[in-house]
Amino acid sequence: GAGVSQTPSNKVTEKGKYVELRCDPISGHTALYWYRQSLGQGPEFLIYFQGTGAADDSGLPNDRFFAVRPEGSVSTLKIQRTERGDSAVYLCASSRDREETQYFGPGTRLLVL
């Protein structure tokens, strides 16, 4: 079946702009995760959804970052007033349920100029 998909694959924006990154999880997966990978680092956890609700948002760096999953499937990560330090690859993963194997999408490469 289809894997996790993310759009756009690349996004270039200017400092101060607003961006939205989309994630389509594997069909039927109830758990969805966002991670951020900076150059030379491993992915870092941002937020975890179980169904429609954010069960753990402890990894969001500040209040410029927000994520939603209104119908328990597609999720959108929203970044307000982007800064150059937000430049990274944003990865989405899904799993059948909590504690199950997480399957990752290809990521969105965000560059803030």
Place this chain on the structure above:
Amino acid sequence: DQQVKQNSPSLSVQEGRISILNCDYTNSMFDYFLWYKKYPAEGPTFLISISSIKDKNEDGRFTVFLNKSAKHLSLHIVPSQPGDSAVYFCAVLYNTDKLIFGTGTRLQVFP
């Protein structure tokens, strides 16, 4: 305060030989460990995992060893193949939901 450490940023191995990738962790409460493999421009792909109740798990050419007393795990690939060339991330499952990753080791398998 890196909780999961991969101290070797790169490793080069000849085709057919064994590749050994190492990982150390700091928290003795961690109880589930995973290895992911990542090709350029793709997301990480799950490879193999191990629970703290075991000290070894094998899947084909891949074996993960866990030494709880040393807080150390390793991934063995034998025999190594050119298609194994990728970045390998060690990770722990924390709080049963989030993964904490190491910084990765780039493996290059040459003919």
